[in-house]
Amino acid sequence: MPRGDKSAYTDKQKRQAEHIExxxxxxxxxxxxxxxxxxxxxNKQDGGGKKSGSGRKKS
Numbered sequence: 001m002p003r004g005d006k007s008a009y010t011d012k013q014k015r016q017a018e019h020i021e022x023x024x025x026x027x028x029x030x031x032x033x034x035x036x037x038x039x040x041x042x043n044k045q046d047g048g049g050k051k052s053g054s055g056r057k058k059s
Contacts, residue, residue: 008049009042017042 006014017038024034 010050013042
């Protein structure tokens with residue numbers, strides 16, 4: 001998957017990133033920085049793209 005490809009994310013994760021980005025934009029952050037921060041936040045919360053629930057280790 002090339003960098004920047006968001007196809008591995010669920011619709012919920014995409015919506016979350018959009019809301020987070022909007023929040024940063026309201027605070028005066030540039031569009032590019034807001035998008036970077038939004039996806040970094042989603043990755044930190046969920047650990048990346050789609051994951052099945054069954055069989056995953058709990059950390």
